[in-house]
Amino acid sequence: MSVAPTRVQADVLKKAPGGPRRFQLNLRQSGIYIAFAAIVLLFTILTGGDMLAPQNISNVIVQNSYILILAIGMILVIIAGHIDLSVGSIVAATGAVAAVLMVNHDVPWPLALLITLIVGGLIGAWQGYWVAYFGIPAFIVTLAGMLLFRAVTYNILGNRGIGPFPEEVRTLANGFTEGYLGNIGLGALGGADLFTLLIGVFAVGGIVVSQWRSRAGRLRFGQVVEPFPLFVAKIVTASVVVMFVIVQLARFRNLPWVLVLLAALVLGYSLLTNRAVFGRQIYAVGGNLQAATLSGVKTKAVVFWIFVNMGVLAALAGIIFAGRLNQANPTGGDQLELDAIAAAFIGGAAVQGGVGKVVGAITGGLIMGVINNGMSLIGAPSEQVMLVKGAVLLAAVAFDVWTKRRAGASR
């Protein structure tokens, strides 16, 4: 009766005193950034610096923008413990809707965009209903959706593409901010857009101030924070990376509009997942559905709205995808769902749900984008690109499973 319990307690007590003030680096979360840096470095060396050239950085961002938008929606779906295989088809269908509205019916572009986003939301609501309220696994519902919405696309477009899109839509997908404030010289780097540079300075300032205030708040409440040198190192690294990208963009053709859009989405959705009640409920649902239900979370509503959100973001991606090609295509967006899912998992999402971060999914998406871009720069054939991407996905998830198993064994 007595021997075992006291020993268990003693163990816990022994661990406790050293614990409270110690900060532990999260290997799973920081690993992804280290991996990203390593991959960028590798391709920079392999391409003799072309990887980080002004035009190429701009290309990587613009070419991957719609995948990154999809990855934001997908990470929420995956955190909630589901999956969405239909987003590629939704991208095509909503792109077709936008094209028909703007090209065939001359609907003004802001109204057409709004209608397209609503259509995306309705598609999401359709799938959300079957998953959340009817109880069909998301895998099946969205597999059906993948076929269904591809069929809808063919119905809307027939067997041809529709275009061209209005100037404004093309600018959103493909264009850049104007040089509102003119150029300034950057010495050896040549001329750069002042407006872009100022935005960069504001962004860095925003990062520093918000991080500082968050840290100060945590300290005021006596929470554990990372050691000061590490904190400074992180902020400096983030600032240098942002400023480097900004300077390169300013030297090329200013800020891509999709980057502005993406930055807003990342900021908004990060806030949603970290701070909003709804965001917290997504993690609760994915972490333990029954416990969430018994804590009063309206789990079905949460899942439903996650799919509605995915639909809206897929419509946004659909507009940008079609706008970039300047035409809506019946085969457009094929297999984009696989890229979005891979981005989420490379970015640290767990297959069982309950884990994941928006910034992680974006980093995962960028890792694949950089691999695509870097390998095409060195002239690798597409089958090799697929091979590498597949290996990276498997390695990322294997690493995830391995760290989890190790954590389990050390219990």
Place this chain on the structure above:
Amino acid sequence: MSDVILRMRGISKTFPGVRALDDVNLEVLRGEIHAICGENGAGKSTLMKVLSGVYPHGDYTGEIEFEGQECRFGGIRDSEHRGIVIIHQELALASNLSIAENIFLGNEQSKRGLIDWNRTNADAAELMGRVGLDENPVTQVLDLGVGKQQLVEIAKALSKRARLLILDEPTAALNDEDSAHLLNLLRGLRDEGITCVIISHKLNEVLEIADRVTILRDGKTITTLDADGLTEDKIISGMVGRDLDHRFPPREPVIGEEVLRVENWTVHSPTQHGRLLVANASFRLKRGEIVGLAGLMGAGRTELAMSIFGRAYGTGISGRIFKDGREIKLRSVGEAIKHGIAYATEDRKRYGLNLIEDIKRNVSSAALRKLARRGWVDDNEEYQVAESYRQSMNIKAPSVASITGKLSGGNQQKVVLSKWIFADPDVLILDEPTRGIDVGAKYEIYTIINKLAEDGKAVLLISSELPELLGLCDRIYTLSAGRITGEVPRAEATQEGLMTLMTAGQEARP
């Protein structure tokens, strides 16, 4: 005649923090029906799992001797090979396979790697005849009632040439007719020379069928008795007659107004159509009062509690709930929480905690809106709240950022309690709050429960441990087969008295 088929000597088995079996001895004679009786958690099922190899040799200490030979089972296959077959309380049938397929599952009748369906079905039909199951062997198991499914399990055991059959609560889910059939069948098997060990809470059945009875209590063998001349009272006193070795913190009850009243509460099973889980239960709770709900496994305690908690379990629910004298309707868990009712589950890992999240996010999860302004959560306030509970509840963890899955059972339970206390309910239903928790942590949980009552909350305490109910509660309701069979004030409650009420009316089961 008195030839010993099975001898278990000095069996001990420890789980983290709990000693489930402590030097248990068991002797079973060839060709008898041997009953094992004991309270929930007395170690009956654990002992049978040791015997059948679910816990392999090395996981426990002690010796098992079967038919004169020492056995060291590495798994269920080993024990089945020797002719020891266990039928668990939760039936282990593949419901979408046929009766015949289930009988020969893992033991397929095959020729050169291909299943011989004619032989499978013919042999199955013969075994089904032996157990009195009048069905087509190709019928899917899901089309059978629970009683018939139990017979399929027994036929499966016979197909393995069982010489010792262990049945864990075989009649718990059966109606009277099916139970009677099953008991007759066991008698028939005994006459064929098959020895049976049966675990049952239904003492009338035990007396009806068993030749001898072994009583376990707190993981120890108390005694083995001949069934001749044995009475239910004698078994009960053996099951509960323990000295009160737990101590309970003192408390001066200050009992106020009635806060919750439930009238004629009836709940049906969500999985078995028409089966009654709770029948016409009525009870009331007052402010500052700790009320116990005693009942054996399967009596419907959790079902009663969860159905009240916003219909979180069961179908065909009827009855009325009054809160502070006014009738309320609780259609969802959210509504129940809004009306100040909280339910801390008996299975904290499956239903209570998000094990991959940290302490603070679990503590805040039932009342996140209290920490939020316009839908945005204040992280720092959340931390502060969780930290205050970590200190006041004495949760042993490095910080509130520790993952709950890595805490010990007692500390996990404190997180669950923190979560519900933070939701600030008037009524707390605590379902087995000290299950699987070591003695030291139990005392802390008791102190917390007392504190809750002191703060004017009404606590409904569901527990399998009668001393716990006697040590904490002001009043105790007993539940038997879904019916409230008694309401006993603390001063009049005894373990024997409660046990009698808890086993009362089992025959009248629908």
